[in-house]
Amino acid sequence: MPVCRKFSGIVSETAQFFIFGTTISTIVTMPNVDLKRLAKELNLAVSTVSRALRDSYEISAETKQRVFELARKLNYVPNPYASSLRKQKSKTIAVVVPEIANNFFALAINGIESIAQEKGYHVLIYLTHEQFSREESIARHLQSGRVDGALVSLSGETSSFDHLNDLKQTGVPIVFFDRVCETLNSGRVTTNDFESGMVAAEHLVERGCRKIAYLSISNNLSIASKRMDGYLKALEKAGVPHDPKLVLQCSANDNEANYKAIVNLLKKKNRPDGIFASVEKLAILSYQACEELKLKIPEDIKILGFSNLETAAWLNPSLTTITQPAFEIGKEAAALLFKTLEKKSMNFSDEKIMLNSKLIVRKSTGN
Amino acid sequence: MPVCRKFSGIVSETAQFFIFGTTISTIVTMPNVDLKRLAKELNLAVSTVSRALRDSYEISAETKQRVFELARKLNYVPNPYASSLRKQKSKTIAVVVPEIANNFFALAINGIESIAQEKGYHVLIYLTHEQFSREESIARHLQSGRVDGALVSLSGETSSFDHLNDLKQTGVPIVFFDRVCETLNSGRVTTNDFESGMVAAEHLVERGCRKIAYLSISNNLSIASKRMDGYLKALEKAGVPHDPKLVLQCSANDNEANYKAIVNLLKKKNRPDGIFASVEKLAILSYQACEELKLKIPEDIKILGFSNLETAAWLNPSLTTITQPAFEIGKEAAALLFKTLEKKSMNFSDEKIMLNSKLIVRKSTGN
Numbered sequence: 001m002p003v004c005r006k007f008s009g010i011v012s013e014t015a016q017f018f019i020f021g022t023t024i025s026t027i028v029t030m031p032n033v034d035l036k037r038l039a040k041e042l043n044l045a046v047s048t049v050s051r052a053l054r055d056s057y058e059i060s061a062e063t064k065q066r067v068f069e070l071a072r073k074l075n076y077v078p079n080p081y082a083s084s085l086r087k088q089k090s091k092t093i094a095v096v097v098p099e100i101a102n103n104f105f106a107l108a109i110n111g112i113e114s115i116a117q118e119k120g121y122h123v124l125i126y127l128t129h130e131q132f133s134r135e136e137s138i139a140r141h142l143q144s145g146r147v148d149g150a151l152v153s154l155s156g157e158t159s160s161f162d163h164l165n166d167l168k169q170t171g172v173p174i175v176f177f178d179r180v181c182e183t184l185n186s187g188r189v190t191t192n193d194f195e196s197g198m199v200a201a202e203h204l205v206e207r208g209c210r211k212i213a214y215l216s217i218s219n220n221l222s223i224a225s226k227r228m229d230g231y232l233k234a235l236e237k238a239g240v241p242h243d244p245k246l247v248l249q250c251s252a253n254d255n256e257a258n259y260k261a262i263v264n265l266l267k268k269k270n271r272p273d274g275i276f277a278s279v280e281k282l283a284i285l286s287y288q289a290c291e292e293l294k295l296k297i298p299e300d301i302k303i304l305g306f307s308n309l310e311t312a313a314w315l316n317p318s319l320t321t322i323t324q325p326a327f328e329i330g331k332e333a334a335a336l337l338f339k340t341l342e343k344k345s346m347n348f349s350d351e352k353i354m355l356n357s358k359l360i361v362r363k364s365t366g367n
Numbered sequence: 368m369p370v371c372r373k374f375s376g377i378v379s380e381t382a383q384f385f386i387f388g389t390t391i392s393t394i395v396t397m398p399n400v401d402l403k404r405l406a407k408e409l410n411l412a413v414s415t416v417s418r419a420l421r422d423s424y425e426i427s428a429e430t431k432q433r434v435f436e437l438a439r440k441l442n443y444v445p446n447p448y449a450s451s452l453r454k455q456k457s458k459t460i461a462v463v464v465p466e467i468a469n470n471f472f473a474l475a476i477n478g479i480e481s482i483a484q485e486k487g488y489h490v491l492i493y494l495t496h497e498q499f500s501r502e503e504s505i506a507r508h509l510q511s512g513r514v515d516g517a518l519v520s521l522s523g524e525t526s527s528f529d530h531l532n533d534l535k536q537t538g539v540p541i542v543f544f545d546r547v548c549e550t551l552n553s554g555r556v557t558t559n560d561f562e563s564g565m566v567a568a569e570h571l572v573e574r575g576c577r578k579i580a581y582l583s584i585s586n587n588l589s590i591a592s593k594r595m596d597g598y599l600k601a602l603e604k605a606g607v608p609h610d611p612k613l614v615l616q617c618s619a620n621d622n623e624a625n626y627k628a629i630v631n632l633l634k635k636k637n638r639p640d641g642i643f644a645s646v647e648k649l650a651i652l653s654y655q656a657c658e659e660l661k662l663k664i665p666e667d668i669k670i671l672g673f674s675n676l677e678t679a680a681w682l683n684p685s686l687t688t689i690t691q692p693a694f695e696i697g698k699e700a701a702a703l704l705f706k707t708l709e710k711k712s713m714n715f716s717d718e719k720i721m722l723n724s725k726l727i728v729r730k731s732t733g734n
Contacts, residue, residue, distance in 0.1 A: 092508075100476065100492075101677070106468035113494060117501075122508050125467075125492035127480060134484075141459075141489050146513060287681050309678065310468070314654050316683035 033074045035170070041074075042066055047169035092122040093337060094147040096138055098130045098155050098179070098252070102280055103308035104326045105153070108177060111330025112151055119338055121148075130218075130252035132157035139163035143170045149337045151330075154179040156218035156252020173340040173349075177333035178324070179221050187336040189329050189353045193223050196322045196357045197230025198237075200276050200304050203320070205238045207302055207365050209274030213246045213265060215282040227278050227306070246272055250282055258282065262289040266301070274365075277305035283319060284309075298366035306357075317363035324357045400441045402537075408441075409433055414536040459489040460704060461514040463505055465497045465522050465546070465619070469647055470675035471693045472520070475544060478697025479518055486705055488515075497585075497619035499524035506530035510537045516704045518697075521546040523585035523619020540707040540716075544700035545691070546588050554707065556700040556720045560590050563689045563724045564597020565604075567643050567671050570687070572605045574669055574732050576641030580613045580632060582649040594645045594673070613639055617649055625649065629656040633668070641732075644672035650686060651676075665733035673724075684730035691724045 035053075039046045044063070052059045052067035059067075095112055097105045109125060116123045124147060128135040135155045142150055143166065152164065152174055161181050168174055168186065175187035182188075204212050214231050216224045228247070235242050248265055250258045262285055265272065277283035283305025287297070295301050297317055307321040332353050340349045402420075406413045411430070419426045419434035426434075462479055464472045476492060483490045491514060495502040502522045509517055510533065519531065519541055528548050535541055535553070542554035571579050581598050583591045595614070602609050615632055617625045629652055632639065644650035650672025654664070662668050664684055674688040699720050707716045 099473075100467045101470060101473035103468060106466075106473075109467065109494070110496075113496065122505065123494070125494070126489070127476070127492070129477075129480065138489065284678060284681070291681075311651060311676065311678050311682060314651070314658075314682050315678060316681055316685070318683070 038067065038070055038074070042070060045169075046166070050169060050171060090146055090148050091120060092124060092147045093334075094124045094126055094138075094142055094150040096126045096128060096135065096150060096152045098128050098153060100125070100127060103310060104178070104280065104306075104324060107308055107326035108153075108330035108333075111327040111332075112334040113330075114327075115331055115334035115338065121338075128155040130156040132159075136163040139167045142172060143167055145170070145172075147172065149173045149175070149341050151333050151337055152176050152181075154181060154221065156221060159220040173337060175333050175337040175340070175349075177329050179223055182222055185350045187333070187340065187349045187351050187353075189333040189336065189355070190223075191324045191329065191355050191357045193226035193357075194230040194233075196306070196359075197227035197276075197278075198234045199230070199359050200227075200306075200322050201231040201234035202238070203359060203361070203365060204274040204276060204302055204304060205234060205240060207274070207298075209272075209302055210240055211243065211246060211270070211272045212240070212274040212276055213248060213272035215248050215250055215262070215275060215277045215279075215286070217250055217279045217282065218252045219249060224278050231276060255281065255285065259285050259289065262286055263292060266290070266293050266295060272301065274302045275304070277303070277307075280305060280307040280309055283307055283321075287315070287319075297364050302365045304365055312360075313362060315364075320362045320365040321360050322357050323360050325355050328355055405434065405437055405441070409437060413533075417536055417538065457513055457515050458487060459491060459514045460701070461491045461493055461505075461509055461517040463493045463495060463502065463517060463519045465495050465520060467492070467494060470677060471545070471647065471691060474675055474693035475520075475697035475700075478694040478699075479701040480697075481694075482698055482701035482705065495522040497523040499526075503530040506534045509539060510534055512537070512539075514539065516540045516542070516708050518700050518704055519543050519548075521548060521588065523588060526587045540704060542700050542704040542707070542716075544696050546590055549589055552717045554700070554703040554716045554718050554720075556696050556703065556722070557590075558691045558696065558722050558724045560593035560724075561597040561600075563673070563726075564594035564643075564645075565601045566597070566726050567594075567673075567689050568598040568601035569605070570726060570728070570732060571641040571643060571669055571671060572601065572607060574641070574665075576639075576669055577607055578610065578613060578637070578639045579607070579641040579643055580615060580639035582615050582617055582629070582642060582644045582646075582653070584617055584646045584649065585619045586616060591645050598643060622648065622652065626652050626656060629653055630659060633657070633660050633662060639668065641669045642671070644670070644674075647672060647674040647676055650674055650688075654682065654686075664731050669732040671732055679727075680729065682731070687729045687732040688727050689724050690727050692722050695722055 035046050035049050039049045042049065048059060048063065049067055052064045053071065093116060095109055100106055113123050126138045128138065132155055135158055140163065150167065150172055161184050164174060164181065164184060177189040180188040180190055201212060214228055216228055218224055232242060248261055250261065266289055275286050277286055283303060286303050290297055290301060297303055304320045306324065307319065308323055308326045309319065312319040312321050332355065336349060336351055336353065402413050402416050406416045409416065415426060415430065416434055419431045420438065460483060462476055467473055480490050493505045495505065499522055502525055507530065517534065517539055528551050531541060531548060531551060544556040547555040547557055568579060581595055583595055585591055599609060615628055617628065633656055642653050644653055650670060653670050657664055657668060664670055671687045673691065674686065675690055675693045676686065679686040679688050699722065703716060703718055703720065
């Protein structure tokens with residue numbers, strides 16, 4: 001490491017701790033000096049400081065010298081967890097998902113674990129319960145370096161991404177799956193949500209529906225808006241006029257409110273003759289609402305939902321689904337993350353992978 | 368701390384690190400000296416050494432002096448993660464469960480998170496996929512001190528408990544829930560499995576069944592054997608002779624083999640007229656097997672299962688279940704763990720809590 005040698009004269013014992021060897025020699029705690037403070041004092045980005053301290057080839061010799069000098073002066077000590085991460089590898093990855101009482105995530109996690117197991121990695125699962133505040137708190141928690149990388153599927157409330165960008169800047173690569181962030185430069189694994197939304201609505205139109213409700217899960221999520229775009233495209237193609245009142249913006253985490261909203265929608269005089277549920281739980285709530293209102297499926301109303309429900313075929317009536325390759329999505333996302341982890345550089349992959357979902361026709365949409 | 372003062376004269380700076388203050392003053396790494404080595408040289412149990420170093424009142428002054436002296440001589444340094452655990456708290460707990468594609472665990476985890484959230488703790492979820500080797504590996508991983516405590520539901524393969532005892536000995540309290548270890552002295556939260564097994568079998572007898580199959584999940588698990596004891600008791604009380612051929616020992620993780628075994632059981636000349644599935648997935652496989660064999664539920668065969676399936680009421684026919692208070696179990700287990708964590712001593716609670724499940728009669732067991 002010629003660049004490092006160049007600075008060895010000015011690097012203190014403390015600095016040696018994080019720049020050179022893997023052995024902890026001396027730790028003097030100075031808890032208030034962190035990357036942010038260094039960055040502020042030097043008028044640099046946190047990521048630049050972080051890379052300079054890691055002797056990244058992306059950072060100029062001049063900048064590195066400025067960073068090292070200030071680090072020495074302020075007795076900067078890296079977080080021991082974070083240091084363990086970069087030098088000693090935690091051999092652990094995090095999976096951050098909104099919920100697990102959803103077969104899509106349960107299967108995707110199994111796919112992730114199948115790859116992690118091969119690689120000898122542990123998988124930590126974190127639940128956001130669809131809440132932005134929890135997602136933020138988890139991202140902060142992960143900055144302490146307890147994992148080598150993270151696989152993230154966004155909460156329904158998430159519309160800003162600083163917390164994830166910060167995590168990335170501390171050297172933790174992120175790969176998004178299913179509910180992805182389109183503005184952050186990261187690996188992503190999705191399904192063909194637009195096409196699937198179109199296929200779903202076309203199927204309902206084919207089965208005679210003209211007033212198709214779309215139950216959306218969250219305005220923020222790319223999956224919900226893409227599925228809806230597909231739905232709108234299908235209506236347009238079929239010459240079915242779009243009625244905005246048939247689009248129900250459901251809550252990501254308030255099932256009771258969602259249930260009431262669906263019941264209200266179905267009570268209306270001009271009620272829908274078809275329901276397209278953008279996520280599994282909204283399809284189940286629709287069955288429940290139909291039971292309460294004594295609406296027969298598929299005679300009075302047809303129902304189709306995105307779902308990986310294991311019992312879809314044994315429901316009464318069996319549920320027509322758009323089924324995502326959930327296990328495969330998990331596998332591909334994990335493989336993409338390990339590709340980044342196995343690279344030496346901090347140039348994280350921003351590869352995009354798209355897999356295809358499929359329509360499985362069952363009795364809930366009639367014959 | 369009078370006992371500590373007594374030894375202050377012979378305690379080195381290194382020893383001071385772990386016995387007194389909360390500030391790390393000096394760390395000299397000597398990776399080969401660990402608790403096990405100290406224990407071996409002193410001919411003491413690892414747990415005794417660990418407690419002596421933590422200045423536990425359970426350990427005599429003489430023993431403490433021997434331990435401190437050797438620790439100083441060998442420059443023993445506690446694992447920094449483990450040390451972080453005891454002094455600086457990771458504010459994180461682990462949940463170790465066999466699977467999540469099971470509504471019981473999904474709900475129990477939600478219950479756990481509701482308490483952890485209140486306490487400002489993060490929850491890490493680890494999956495064993497019903498494999499003993501994974502459970503062992505996770506327990507080792509947790510020994511590094513990344514969590515303050517663990518909530519564990521055993522894998523179907525687990526029949527020895529050294530890995531969990533070792534974890535406990537490193538200072539990580541464990542509370543078991545549902546699938547508990549009966550030989551380890553730890554907090555436990557269970558349901559009334561024996562009574563529920565009895566209620567389930569009595570219900571099938573009442574509905575006219577005389578050849579009731581019991582689908583067991585694993586010989587090792589207390590839940591499976593208690594539910595079976597209840598089933599046997601109910602048969603005895605009703606004067607229905609017990610046929611051991613009707614007890615199917617299913618695999619904890621091979622659903623394909625389980626499916627074949629159920630189909631074979633139902634193909635027999637003297638096939639059962641009732642099925643009591645000890646876990647959710649075996650009830651679903653039974654529906655599938657009945658469909659393949661064109662057996663009508665409940666006319667040809669009645670089915671009842673332990674289950675927290677959200678869609679149980681919408682199955683065709685709706686499934687009669689023994690439903691566990693899964694969310695409550697998670698809450699109680701987490702509360703018990705925090706009770707231990709909030710205590711100053713290492714005397715872990717071994718409190719036992721039992722909650723009641725309930726029978727929910729639906730159409731799969733007829734009228």
